[in-house]
Amino acid sequence: MRLILGPMEGVLDPLMRQILTEINPYDMCVTEFVRIVDRKLPARVFHRVSPELNQGGKTLSGTPVRVQLLGQSPQFMAENAALAVELGSPGIDINFGCPSKIVNGNKGGAALLKEPDLMYQVIRSVRDAVPSDQTVSAKIRLGFDDCSPYREITDAVQQAGADELVVHGRSKADAYRAGTIRWDLIGDINQRLSILVTANGDIWNQQEAMRCQEVTGCKTLMVCRGALNMPNLGAHIKLGEAPMPWPELLELLIKYSQFEINGDKGMYYPNRVKQWFRYLQVQYPEAKSLFVNLRRLNDKNEILREILVEREAVKDSQIFI
Numbered sequence: 001m002r003l004i005l006g007p008m009e010g011v012l013d014p015l016m017r018q019i020l021t022e023i024n025p026y027d028m029c030v031t032e033f034v035r036i037v038d039r040k041l042p043a044r045v046f047h048r049v050s051p052e053l054n055q056g057g058k059t060l061s062g063t064p065v066r067v068q069l070l071g072q073s074p075q076f077m078a079e080n081a082a083l084a085v086e087l088g089s090p091g092i093d094i095n096f097g098c099p100s101k102i103v104n105g106n107k108g109g110a111a112l113l114k115e116p117d118l119m120y121q122v123i124r125s126v127r128d129a130v131p132s133d134q135t136v137s138a139k140i141r142l143g144f145d146d147c148s149p150y151r152e153i154t155d156a157v158q159q160a161g162a163d164e165l166v167v168h169g170r171s172k173a174d175a176y177r178a179g180t181i182r183w184d185l186i187g188d189i190n191q192r193l194s195i196l197v198t199a200n201g202d203i204w205n206q207q208e209a210m211r212c213q214e215v216t217g218c219k220t221l222m223v224c225r226g227a228l229n230m231p232n233l234g235a236h237i238k239l240g241e242a243p244m245p246w247p248e249l250l251e252l253l254i255k256y257s258q259f260e261i262n263g264d265k266g267m268y269y270p271n272r273v274k275q276w277f278r279y280l281q282v283q284y285p286e287a288k289s290l291f292v293n294l295r296r297l298n299d300k301n302e303i304l305r306e307i308l309v310e311r312e313a314v315k316d317s318q319i320f321i
Helices: 014-023 043-049 051-055 074-087 101-105 109-114 116-129 150-159 183-192 206-216 225-229 233-239 246-262 266-283 285-294 300-319
Strands: 002-005 028-035 065-070 092-096 136-141 164-168 196-200 220-223
Touching: 002 014, 002 233, 014 051, 014 233, 014 246, 028 043, 043 051, 043 074, 065 074, 074 092, 074 116, 092 109, 092 116, 101 109, 109 116, 109 136, 116 136, 116 150, 136 150, 150 164, 150 183, 164 183, 183 196, 183 206, 196 206, 206 220, 206 233, 220 225, 220 233, 225 233, 225 266, 246 266, 246 285, 246 300, 266 285, 266 300, 285 300
Parallel strands: 002 028, 002 220, 028 065, 065 092, 092 136, 136 164, 164 196, 196 220
Antiparallel strands: none
């Protein structure tokens, strides 16, 4: 199985990729999107989104990191794609799936699902601009208002020359609502297309990963939210490891906190770590209890102190068991 750590804007940033690829055998990561409007961006923008470009396009643990672009201009998407590859990105991913109202309102992300012809033009231009030995992939949803146009959309992706297609099995209108995932439609896409199709959506554990593969026939899966719910999800799926125990997770949270606080984005740490706790609560009841104490705090040192106190309490409880 090939397993990709997918992009999540404002969540799966370079630090999180570093933390998660150190403990998981992910085959590749995809960055948060670089928004392309009406010009060729300076190199520093790509280095900010993907500092891995300074390391040969890989995380410190050696996992390749592909830059993702979001935009609707064939010309400027092509120019920026060529630059990203020149800087060291192993291929280019194009975002046609972001459901953000702000992004869609500016004719980006999932909004282009309503215009397969424009999707074709964007992909074709990027494919022509990027060396033939570099992969061009596209990430889509099954449609905008509903899933009915998925065949037209996916045909446009393949005909434009994309090498790979990642499909989140929902429409934009479905958002992330439970019960709306359509792995069966991803299976139909996989059967119809000759390019590599990757299944994405509602893969929370090894059992769900196996079921997704069975339904879709896809040999490659992408995980996003699930990787935040269970930090060792990649190892759980590929190696059969048990979900990370709470004491180990606390050590990981402390490591993450120290990196974040001491980094150049330390001011964002309180919001970032609280955001992660919202995902961790799904898998860990202990995280839900701890989050009750954290959510009222805004000082980064006070938040870290609470996590350290929880670690000591867990250690004490293990001694007396």
